Structure formats: C-alpha cells, structure tokens
Amino acid sequence: MKIALGLVAALLVGVGLVLQQHAAEQAPKSYFLHLRLITDLLHRRRWLAGIGIMAAGEVLSAWTIGNLDLSVAEPLLATSLLFALLVAIPLTGMRPHISEVLGAVLLSCGVAALSVSRSISAPSASFGSAGYWPAAAVIAAIAVILVRAGWRRTGQWRAILTGTAAGLVFGISDALTRGTLLIVANHGVAAALTSWPVYSLAGATLLALWLMESAFNAAPLHASLPAITAAEPVVGILLGVIVFGDDIRISPGVLALQAAGLVALVGGVILVARAPILSGLRPVQVISHALSIEHADTDPAEDHAQDPAPPKNPEREEV
Numbered sequence: 001m002k003i004a005l006g007l008v009a010a011l012l013v014g015v016g017l018v019l020q021q022h023a024a025e026q027a028p029k030s031y032f033l034h035l036r037l038i039t040d041l042l043h044r045r046r047w048l049a050g051i052g053i054m055a056a057g058e059v060l061s062a063w064t065i066g067n068l069d070l071s072v073a074e075p076l077l078a079t080s081l082l083f084a085l086l087v088a089i090p091l092t093g094m095r096p097h098i099s100e101v102l103g104a105v106l107l108s109c110g111v112a113a114l115s116v117s118r119s120i121s122a123p124s125a126s127f128g129s130a131g132y133w134p135a136a137a138v139i140a141a142i143a144v145i146l147v148r149a150g151w152r153r154t155g156q157w158r159a160i161l162t163g164t165a166a167g168l169v170f171g172i173s174d175a176l177t178r179g180t181l182l183i184v185a186n187h188g189v190a191a192a193l194t195s196w197p198v199y200s201l202a203g204a205t206l207l208a209l210w211l212m213e214s215a216f217n218a219a220p221l222h223a224s225l226p227a228i229t230a231a232e233p234v235v236g237i238l239l240g241v242i243v244f245g246d247d248i249r250i251s252p253g254v255l256a257l258q259a260a261g262l263v264a265l266v267g268g269v270i271l272v273a274r275a276p277i278l279s280g281l282r283p284v285q286v287i288s289h290a291l292s293i294e295h296a297d298t299d300p301a302e303d304h305a306q307d308p309a310p311p312k313n314p315e316r317e318e319v
Contacts, residue, residue, distance in 0.1 A: 002064065002067055002068055003076065006060075006068070006073060006076035006077060007079060008057075008060055009057045009059075009060035009061040009076075009077060009080075010057070010061075010076060010077050010079040010080040010082075011057070011080070011083045012053050012054065012056050012057030012060065013057035013058065013077070013083075014057075014079075014080035014081065014083030014084035014087065015050075015053050015054075015057075015083060015084070015087050016050045016051065016054025017054065017225065018050070018087050019046050019049055019053065020050035020051065020054065020216060021216040021220075021224075021225075022050075023041055023044040023046045023047035024047065024217045025219075027040045027041060027217050028040075029217065029218070032214050033147070033211075033214045035210075037210075037214060037217060038210065041213060061073075061077055061174075062177050064077065065174055065177050065178050065236075066177070066181035066185075069240060072114065073174075074171075074240075075233055075265055076111060077233070078107065078111065078229055078230075078232070078233045078265060080229065081107065081225065081229045081269055081272050082104055082107060082108070082272065084221075085104070085272055099271050100271065102271060103267070103268045103269070103270070104272055106264045106267050106271065107264070107268025107269055107271075108268070109261075109268070110261045110262065110263070110265030110266075110267075110268055111261075112261075113258070113260055114258060114261035114262065132243050135238075135243065136172045136175065136176075136243070139235055139239075140169065140172060142168060143164075143165040143169050146162070146164050146165040146168070147161070147162060147165045147211065149161050150162040150165070150218075154218070155218065155219050155223075156218075156219045156223040158219065159215045159216075159219035159220075159223035159224040159227075160215075160223055160224065162211055162215040163212070163215035163225070163226075163231075164227040164228070165211050166211035166212040166215055166227075166228050167227055167228040167229065167230065167231025168232075168235050169204055169207055170208045170212075170231075170232040171231060171232045171233070171238075171239065172204050172208075172235060172239065173201060173204040174232065174235075174236040174239075175235075175239035175240065175243060175244075176200050176204055177201055178240075179197040179201075179243075180195075180197045183195055183197065183198075212224075215227075215228070226270045226272075230265075230269045230270060233265065234262075234266070237262075
C-alpha cells in the first residue's frame with residue numbers, strides 16, 4: 001500500500017512537471033530568477049493546472065516520506081520522470097528510442113535494488129543525529145554556487161545548473177518534511193507550529209519551486225529535468241542517513257547492491273530525461289494536442305514577440 005501511494009505521488013508530480021515546464025518556457029527569458037516569472041505564470045491556466053496536480057502529488061509524497069525511510073521513498077518518487085515520459089509520448093507523437101527504453105529499465109532496476117536492499121537481513125550501522133542538520137546548510141551553499149554559475153550562462157547550461165540547485169533544495173525540503181512529520185507524530189501540530197523545521201520547510205519548498213520554474217524557463221524539459229530528478233533523491237538519502245539515522249547495511253553484498261542501485265537510478269534518470277521526446281515538448285505541439293485548455297491563457301503580445309515569423313496560414317501550421 002505504501003509503495004502504491006508513492007507511485008501515485010510520482011505519477012501526479014510527473015504530469016504536473018510537464019504542464020509547468022510548457023508554460024514556463026513560454027515566459028520571457030528576461031524573467032529568469034525574477035519574481036516576475038512567478039507573477040507571469042500565475043496568469044497561465046496550464047501552469048496553474050500543473051501546480052495543482054503537482055501539489056496533490058506532493059501531499060502524497062509527504063505521506064510517503066513520513067512512512068518510509070528516505071532511502072526507499074526517494075527512489076520511488078524519482079519514477080515521476082517515467083510518468084513524465086509517458087505523458088510526453090502522446091503529446092509529441094514520437095516513439096521512444098532505445099536509449100529512452102534503456103534509461104527506463106535502468107531507473108526501474110535502480111529503484112528495485114535500493115528498495116530490496118532495505119529488506120535484506122544484514123549487519124547494519126547508524127550514526128545519524130539531529131545535531132547534523134548543518135549538513136543541509138552545506139548543501140544549500142552548494143546550491144547557491146550553482147545558481148550563481150547558472151546566472152552567468154544561457155540556454156541549456158543555465159537550465160542544468162539551476163535545475164541541479166533546485167534538486168538539491170528539493171532534497172533538503174524532503175528531509176525537512178520528514179522532520180516536521182516526526183514532530184507532529186510525537187508532540188502534536190501545536191508543537192510543530194512552534195518549531196523551526198516547519199518554517200524552514202515552507203521556505204525551502206518555495207525556493208526550490210522558484211528555482212525549478214527558472215530552470216524550466218531557460219531551456220526545454222530535457223535540459224533541466226535530469227538534474228532536478230537526480231539531485232533530489234541523492235540529497236534526500238544522504239540527509240536520511242546523516243540526520244535521521246537511517247540504517248546503513250554494512251555487508252559487502254548489500255553495499256554493492258545499494259551502490260549499483262544508486263548508479264542505475266542516476267544513470268536511468270539522465271538517459272530518460274535527455275530523451276528526444278521530452279525535448280520535443282515545444283509550445284506549438286502541446287497547444288495543438290489539446291489538454292483541452294484554451295490558447296487564451298497566454299499573452300498575445302508575448303507570443304508575438306517570441307515568434308519572429310508567424311505562419312501566414314495558421315490552419316496549415318505544422319502539428
């Protein structure tokens with residue numbers, strides 16, 4: 001049941017990401033890392049639909065994180081990328097390539113290996129402590145460096161660097177979610193509202209969302225999504241071990257299985273997210289394939305500014 005809910009959460013997040021990226025890429029590039037990007041997106045119905053679907057997924061994700069070790073929950077939630085790919089196939093009309101299928105298999109095998117390794121009986125060690133929360137600050141500092149580097153670049157590199165920063169902050173947010181839920185379970189909602197994790201969680205979530213939308217604005221989905229989807233589980237698992245004391249299986253066989261699972265997970269994420277299908281999610285294609293949302297959700301003046309040579313006969317525009 002817990003695994004099933006985790007997969008449903010991943011499905012909702014994957015669909016929400018596709019809708020958000022399509023809307024964010026249509027916004028003016030000058031809005032990168034500006035709050036005007038968010039105010040612009042708030043006027044786009046497709047982005048609002050994507051945020052709503054993703055929010056529902058995040059609620060289920062929070063439940064998953066609260067009921068499973070982060071070393072199990074994070075790989076499960078990383079399958080959102082597979083669902084994004086499945087949504088993209090009918091939207092683009094393209095067939096999956098061998099590399100995309102291989103990536104999907106690797107990602108699935110990585111998730112399975114990390115999940116199975118938790119159930120194997122083997123000697124374990126734990127050294128986590130709430131006193132190690134400063135590790136999250138170190139990760140946040142790395143995210144700041146990546147954002148500054150992305151600011152100095154354009155196009156795909158801007159999306160990759162900013163997306164990686166977003167994934168790091170999302171990983172911190174996952175750990176803060178678990179910390180908040182533990183406080184609620186042990187001391188009640190009132191205690192959580194007077195503790196720092198809940199407010200840090202709100203700030204980290206909003207920051208990660210802002211960085212993600214900026215990465216989506218910079219380049220097509222295949223540039224930013226690998227970084228976001230790969231960085232988040234790595235940070236979540238790391239903080240699960242360092243802060244919450246998730247057990248580390250110390251037998252050679254289990255360590256090898258966990259290492260192989262993590263490598264397969266990251267490799268699969270990169271192969272799937274760099275798929276031509278995801279790079280083919282251009283605005284014209286998504287609009288043409290309906291999602292049954294009116295074209296009126298975009299500003300005609302902005303659309304005209306971004307299309308230097310609109311077709312003379314709209315009825316014959318390529319779909």
